[in-house]
Amino acid sequence: MRGVYIHIPFCQQICHYCDFNKVFLKNQPVDQYIESIGQEFSYMKEAGYSFEEVETVFLGGGTPTALNVPQLDRLLTIVSQYIDVTALKEFTTEANPDDLSEGQLSILKEKGVNRLSIGVQTFNERLLKQIGRTHSNEDVENVIKAARKVGFENISIDLMYSLPTQTVKEWEDTLDRALALDLPHYSAYSLIVEPKTIFYNRMVKGKLPLPGEDIEAEMFAMVIDRMNAAGRDQYEISNFAKPDHPSFHNLIYWENSHYAGIGAGAHGYIGQDRYANVGPLTHYINLLDEGKLPHKEVHEVSxxxxxxxxxxxxxxxxxxxxxxxxxxxxxxxxxxxxxxxxxxxxxxxxxxxxxxxxxxxxxxxxxxxxxxxxxxxxx
Missing domain, CATH: 1.10.10.920 (Arc Repressor Mutant, subunit A)
Structure with missing residues (x-):
């Protein structure tokens, strides 16, 4: 396998568009969950899976940086027991701008993480509230400054367009603010309203005023042209980077290569099998305590x-x-x-x-x- 994805399902807030496997952090068995990730690594190794050729590790969520410093330290220690993190081409964690402290940044850097993917979505504070985000524009600027101070250079931010009531001018302003940060990588995704989300429930009730296909296409054309003009090449439909700064982990997915998915609700593709882990935390933890891999379903790819x-x-x-x-x-x-x-x-x-x-x-x-x-x- 070329990559390992590790799912951390804890969040301080639930965004209105998110359909990933996630839970509010408060009162969750976080420490137990981290140890279960170690158990899953161990059982995979016992089952004959090798982590020796892994090129990338990606901590996703949820919000991995919802973990405190000792919890992050423990998680990263477990990862390094099974993967030589010093040999990785890329080790990424997702993060929110308002929950990434200097202490967290320091432990991430110390333990081998070399890339940050920060969920910004928009620089319009009205829209931020509307989509359920809790950070401010100042938070974004401060966290990028703090990350650079600690030594992170490979920083990406996620942006979203075609948000409810969003105008082309508001999207252009967000791109201006984003490019002024002079980052090596940007992702820009059109909003997809997924079932089981707050936005989906509003859409069903006719209370989600989306911009429409023509405006969405205009916003997409704008991000392509603005990014290319700023020297960030469109190397994938939704991703833009300086030369030699793509998301190497995501390229593994797009190149149809093999990767492990570890954690509750994670998906993997190894050999001929695509598999999905169980989503509920207690179910995931209990299966591992019983000495079983937590796979919910395994599909042999024809x-x-x-x-x-x-x-x-x-x-x-x-x-x-x-x-x-x-x-x-x-x-x-x-x-x-x-x-x-x-x-x-x-x-x-x-x-x-x-x-x-x-x-x-x-x-x-x-x-x-x-x-x-x-x-x-x-x-």
Whole structure:
């Protein structure tokens, strides 16, 4: 496996758009949960999984930095027992701007974390309140200053557009503030209203005034053009970076490579198996206490599914899918498997061949879901 994702489900607040496995931090068995992560590592190793070739580790959530300094210290100590963190290409933690202290930053740096992914979403304080965030713009600037002081250089922030009532001008102002921070990496995601979220419940009641598809497309075009002009290349549909500063961990997903998912609700892909862990904390902890891996479901990925995933994950990367790489991996030419959709999408101006790579055109980037559906072999 090339990567390890570790899920920390604790939050100080619940954002209105979030559908990830998460719980309020207060009164939760946090210390016990951290020890359970160590148990899961141990059982995976006993089951024959090797962590020797791991290139990246990603702490996600929830909010990993909802943990206090001793808890973070213990978690990172456990990780280093199974993974040589000094050899990692990248070790990332997600964080919120208002719960990352200098003490936390210091222990993260000391224990090998070398990249921060900070959830900012917007620099409009009206919209921040509207989406359930509790930080301020000042918090963002202060935490980035503190992180740089401790020695973090590889810092990314997440931004969101097409938020309820958001205007194009408000999005432009957020991009101005974001780029003024001069960070090596930015992610920008369009709001997707997921079931079981506060926003979904409001949408069902007709109380979620979204900007609409045309304005969303205008906002997407703006972030692409502004980021490229600022020297942050669009290397994936929603991600922009200076040269040599992509999210190496996320590239593992998009390259359809193998990774372990550890923690309650985490997902992994090892060998031919995609698996999901149980979500409820007590269920997760109890299974590990019983000496069992906490897998809720395991799906053996068929050859057809693997080839489909190779296309719709790989085409998210702007460089595209290597035709030689596809043939080496699956022992069949890409045109033999996907000749018809490739020809159709080329004629529609959504896909192009660039040397050895099949990649989205600019028009294709805006209609990604249309493109990806064409590579479902069952249809």
């Amino acid at each position: 050859l057809a599914e693997s080839m489909e995933e190779e296309m719709f994950l790989g085409l998210r990367i702007i460089e595209g899918v290597s035709m030689k790489g596809f043939e080496q991996k699956f022992q069949r030419p890409i045109h033999k498997v996907f000749g018809k959709p490739i020809e159709k999408l080329q004629q529609q101006g959504l896909l192009k061949i660039d040397g050895d790579h099949l990649r989205l055109t600019r028009k294709g980037i805006f209609q990604g879901n249309t493109v990806f559906q064409e590579f479902l072999l069952g249809d």
